[in-house]
Amino acid sequence: MFRFKVSKTIIGHLVAILCLIPVPYVIPGYTAYVIQLLMYISMSIGWNILGGYLGDLSFGHAAFFGVGAYTVAMLDYYGICHFSPLNILLGGLLSMFIAASIGYPFLKLRGFYFAIGTLGLAEILRVVYKDLLRDYTRGARGILVPTITPYTIQPYYYAILALTFGIMLVAGAIVNSKLGLAFRAIRDDMDSARMSGINATAHRILGFSISAFIVGVIGGFFVYYTGYAHPEGVFSQVISFELLIMVYFGGVGTVLGPIVGAIIVFIVEEVGRALIQQGYLLLLAIMLIIVFILMPGGVVGTVTKKTPFINPLRARRRKLIGSA
Amino acid sequence: MVLLEGKGLTKRFGGLLALDKVDFTLEKGQILGLIGPNGSGKTTLFNVITGFYRTDSGIVRYKGRDITRLSPDKICRLGISRTFQLVKPFYSMNILENVTTGGVFGKTQNRTMKEVEEETLDILKFTNLYEKRNQPVTGLTAIDKRRLELARALATRPEVLLLDETAAGLNPVEAETLMEQIKKIRDKGITIFIIEHVIKVIMPISDRVMVFDYGKKIAEGKPEEIANDRKVIEAYLGVESFA
Amino acid sequence: MPIDLFNVASNLIVLGLLEGAIYSLFALGLSLIFGVMKIFNIAHGDMGILGGYLCYWVFVMYGIDPILALVLVLPLLCLIAFCVQRFMINPAIRDPRFQIIASVMITYGIALCISNQEIIIWTPDWRSLTLPYSYLSYSIFGLTLNITRVIVLLFTVAVTIFLLVLLRTKFGKALRACTQDREVSMLMGINFGKLAWVAFAIATAISGIAGMLYTLSHTFYPAVGLVLTIKSLTVMVFGGMGSISGAFVGGILLGVAEAVVAFSLGGEYRDLVSFLVLVMVLLFKPTGIFGKVFLVPK
Numbered sequence: 001m002f003r004f005k006v007s008k009t010i011i012g013h014l015v016a017i018l019c020l021i022p023v024p025y026v027i028p029g030y031t032a033y034v035i036q037l038l039m040y041i042s043m044s045i046g047w048n049i050l051g052g053y054l055g056d057l058s059f060g061h062a063a064f065f066g067v068g069a070y071t072v073a074m075l076d077y078y079g080i081c082h083f084s085p086l087n088i089l090l091g092g093l094l095s096m097f098i099a100a101s102i103g104y105p106f107l108k109l110r111g112f113y114f115a116i117g118t119l120g121l122a123e124i125l126r127v128v129y130k131d132l133l134r135d136y137t138r139g140a141r142g143i144l145v146p147t148i149t150p151y152t153i154q155p156y157y158y159a160i161l162a163l164t165f166g167i168m169l170v171a172g173a174i175v176n177s178k179l180g181l182a183f184r185a186i187r188d189d190m191d192s193a194r195m196s197g198i199n200a201t202a203h204r205i206l207g208f209s210i211s212a213f214i215v216g217v218i219g220g221f222f223v224y225y226t227g228y229a230h231p232e233g234v235f236s237q238v239i240s241f242e243l244l245i246m247v248y249f250g251g252v253g254t255v256l257g258p259i260v261g262a263i264i265v266f267i268v269e270e271v272g273r274a275l276i277q278q279g280y281l282l283l284l285a286i287m288l289i290i291v292f293i294l295m296p297g298g299v300v301g302t303v304t305k306k307t308p309f310i311n312p313l314r315a316r317r318r319k320l321i322g323s324a
Numbered sequence: 325m326v327l328l329e330g331k332g333l334t335k336r337f338g339g340l341l342a343l344d345k346v347d348f349t350l351e352k353g354q355i356l357g358l359i360g361p362n363g364s365g366k367t368t369l370f371n372v373i374t375g376f377y378r379t380d381s382g383i384v385r386y387k388g389r390d391i392t393r394l395s396p397d398k399i400c401r402l403g404i405s406r407t408f409q410l411v412k413p414f415y416s417m418n419i420l421e422n423v424t425t426g427g428v429f430g431k432t433q434n435r436t437m438k439e440v441e442e443e444t445l446d447i448l449k450f451t452n453l454y455e456k457r458n459q460p461v462t463g464l465t466a467i468d469k470r471r472l473e474l475a476r477a478l479a480t481r482p483e484v485l486l487l488d489e490t491a492a493g494l495n496p497v498e499a500e501t502l503m504e505q506i507k508k509i510r511d512k513g514i515t516i517f518i519i520e521h522v523i524k525v526i527m528p529i530s531d532r533v534m535v536f537d538y539g540k541k542i543a544e545g546k547p548e549e550i551a552n553d554r555k556v557i558e559a560y561l562g563v564e565s566f567a
Numbered sequence: 568m569p570i571d572l573f574n575v576a577s578n579l580i581v582l583g584l585l586e587g588a589i590y591s592l593f594a595l596g597l598s599l600i601f602g603v604m605k606i607f608n609i610a611h612g613d614m615g616i617l618g619g620y621l622c623y624w625v626f627v628m629y630g631i632d633p634i635l636a637l638v639l640v641l642p643l644l645c646l647i648a649f650c651v652q653r654f655m656i657n658p659a660i661r662d663p664r665f666q667i668i669a670s671v672m673i674t675y676g677i678a679l680c681i682s683n684q685e686i687i688i689w690t691p692d693w694r695s696l697t698l699p700y701s702y703l704s705y706s707i708f709g710l711t712l713n714i715t716r717v718i719v720l721l722f723t724v725a726v727t728i729f730l731l732v733l734l735r736t737k738f739g740k741a742l743r744a745c746t747q748d749r750e751v752s753m754l755m756g757i758n759f760g761k762l763a764w765v766a767f768a769i770a771t772a773i774s775g776i777a778g779m780l781y782t783l784s785h786t787f788y789p790a791v792g793l794v795l796t797i798k799s800l801t802v803m804v805f806g807g808m809g810s811i812s813g814a815f816v817g818g819i820l821l822g823v824a825e826a827v828v829a830f831s832l833g834g835e836y837r838d839l840v841s842f843l844v845l846v847m848v849l850l851f852k853p854t855g856i857f858g859k860v861f862l863v864p865k
Contacts (some may be wrong), residue, residue: 014720056401057668059671059675063398066746104495105850106850107849109849109850111667111848112607112667112671115671116607116800116845116849117846117849117850118799118847119609119797120846120849121846123793123794123797123838123842124839124842124843124846126581127835127836127838127839127842128839130835131836131839132835132836132839178428181424181425181428182425182429184417185414185417185425185429187416188413188414188415188416188417189406189412189414189415191376191396192408192412192413192414192476193413193414193425194376194395194396194397194400195374195396195397195400195405195406195408195477195480196397196400196425196426196429196430196476196479196480197397197400197401197426197429197430197431197480198425198429199395199397199398200397201395210379232790237675237679237793238679241675241676241679243677244672245676248672249810253416265633267548277687279683279684279687281679281680282680282683284676285655285673285676285677285679285680285839287602288659288672288673289655289658289659289673289675292658292659292660292661292669292673293658293659293661
């Protein structure tokens with residue numbers, strides 16, 4: 001029952017990735033765009049694991065992006081380690097560690113409270129990296145990271161391509177596994193899930209950690225790619241919001257949703273930026289409204305006529321409804 | 325042999341005393357019934373046993389082991405399962421998947437998917453859901469929801485099954501079928517603790533019956549004794565009925 | 568020296584109080600919107616600061632005193648709020664299944680849009696208002712208060728009196744009824760649509776005033792809107808939603824706490840206080856410390 005689905009998804013992803021391999025040689029002018037797009041795609045997939053599969057909507061995922069980014073920046077800046085894959089990995093791990101450690105109290109929250117909590121977390125981390133640890137992080141000035149390969153963009157491209165593929169594999173593996181089943185059960189009804197033997201708290205911490213890791217890794221990559229880590233940039237609410245809209249527009253909770261959403265949002269942003277410059281955020285907000293009015297399941301959900309992801313932002317309910 | 329017992333269980337919600345030093349014992353192979361007016365603490369007791377509520381005081385013991393502070397999923401994996409009065413199935417899955425979830429995460433975890441599925445199909449046949457097994461759960465009738473809930477609970481392979489008002493709203497034929505099912509479940513070796521309002525269902529099948537009122541146990545005994553117990557009648561009908 | 572300490576402490580407390588008054592005003596607006604419409608308006612702080620920016624603009628462009636500018640700005644702000652409400656929020660929350668998520672997400676988007684617009688028009692630089700009379704200060708009970716602080720005090724008192732009076736009117740009673748149970752209120756004949764409207768307008772006006780007060784007494788920048796929203800949420804969660812006194816207690820406590828922290832650890836830790844308090848309260852006691860907070864209706 002499950003194995004068949006895995007093959008189909010993995011093959012699909014593999015084919016897509018293979019198609020993308022020749023990009024720097026075939027359409028070299030667009031390589032930078034595709035790199036950006038791949039970053040969006042992988043972050044969306046990461047967010048979707050927490051928000052879509054597990055049902056915990058995070059409004060402050062930029063927190064993990066920033067942590068990953070700064071970890072890389074600081075490791076490089078202080079000369080502790082110049083081996084990029086390791087730094088990126090450490091960036092992801094620190095994000096994951098933060099998620100796991102605050103996870104237990106945080107996940108006592110659900111729905112709305114959790115969303116606001118993550119929002120607060122992103123802001124706290126922004127202030128922490130900007131002011132509190134100013135002496136270490138160079139505060140608002142940011143940290144410059146010298147580019148690894150100043151003349152060629154290919155290594156960056158293939159790095160992000162590989163990362164994206166890896167992240168797709170992770171998400172695909174989760175979806176069709178026992179873990180994915182547990183996630184879905186928790187999302188659909190936490191009490192019934194617990195009564196079926198699922199340790200909801202442990203699973204949610206796990207989902208939170210994986211999601212944080214993924215976004216942290218991309219944050220690390222971002223710093224190597226753009227060469228600059230800066231608190232307002234990497235902890236930006238715009239990033240958090242973009243993730244939200246990408247996944248929701250594409251189809252929250254689905255496998256392809258975040259990918260489709262990332263692509264569409266990316267296009268809208270580029271076009272919007274060209275046409276109305278800074279006002280493109282308004283376009284995103286309008287897209288969000290469209291989602292809720294017309295297609296709650298997002299593009300993918302509506303096309304495949306699946307039940308839209310209905311998870312009203314419930315607060316944690318310890319009391320069970322209905323008692324005698 | 326005493327499988328499940330509770331002593332001195334007390335639970336307060338603010339000013340409301342939902343459970344007042346409640347004791348109970350559940351013997352293996354027995355069907356224990358629990359009746360009482362609305363609000364008398366029956367579901368609260370179930371919530372306390374299964375770990376959804378924390379008791380203010382008292383202890384719950386399962387096979388001699390203290391399970392008072394355990395989380396619901398641990399309690400499920402130890403072998404105690406329950407149904408909820410208000411059924412909230414996993415809405416993104418169909419019936420088969422709903423029940424399979426219980427099987428996958430329930431008591432015995434080291435089974436292959438195939439084994440779980442086979443057992444799930446048996447359970448679905450038992451609860452008359454086999455034909456509908458690929459239907460999505462949104463839009464199920466109330467009765468099918470009940471059946472689904474029972475199936476899911478059974479899929480976790482419990483030794484003790486807590487049923488919370490599974491007969492509400494059933495017509496006499498369905499109620500009869502339910503009673504048969506409960507007896508069959510007992511015959512399979514599962515001990516049952518059942519909350520019910522429908523007297524016609526609970527009295528014939530229970531070995532013993534407990535009666536709650538305002539969070540206290542006011543009577544316990546064989547069904548016939550309870551039916552004639554003055555305190556019980558007062559609790560349900562009021563003192564004036566004897567005037 | 569004990570007298571110095573007393574002086575410092577009392578100055579801190581008074582300053583904190585007046586800071587907190589602004590937070591309380593924001594919180595009042597937020598809880599009003601939430602109570603009546605069950606929308607958590609993340610854009611609340613941004614709307615208020617927009618009002619502040621508009622007053623600033625009027626002052627810079629036309630030399631009109633920002634306080635007087637309120638007369639022009641508040642209606643404009645309400646108009647903007649109306650458009651946002653009608654064309655952006657309402658359509659998104661039409662489906663009752665998604666009402667809460669949609670409202671939170673769309674107001675988040677709106678908050679970003681507003682602060683983005685502010686960045687475009689007024690640049691992200693920090694700004695401050697210096698009025699011809701900004702240097703005036705008064706001595707009250709041995710404390711020196713700058714005139715801006717006094718203005719804040721006066722406005723806060725005025726708004727409070729307004730609200731207290733309002734709640735005693737028929738409208739106010741209807742408002743409270745709707746907060747508690749919308750359907751029953753409608754069954755009782757209360758025109759919910761209109762009421763929600765007026766409530767939203769009042770809340771926006773209050774936050775506009777609070778925004779103006781904020782720009783009067785601080786250096787401000789576009790991103791401060793979200794910070795203010797979070798602080799209002801902290802106040803709400805701390806003091807309990809729906810009570811005026813709760814909002815004030817919470818706001819004042821927050822203001823004083825911030826003043827103490829800023830004094831002892833440095834100004835940049837100010838915002839951290841409210842974030843930490845919020846996260847702590849959410850984690851450990853989401854029902855609020857003093858009152859009952861129905862942050863999510865059933």
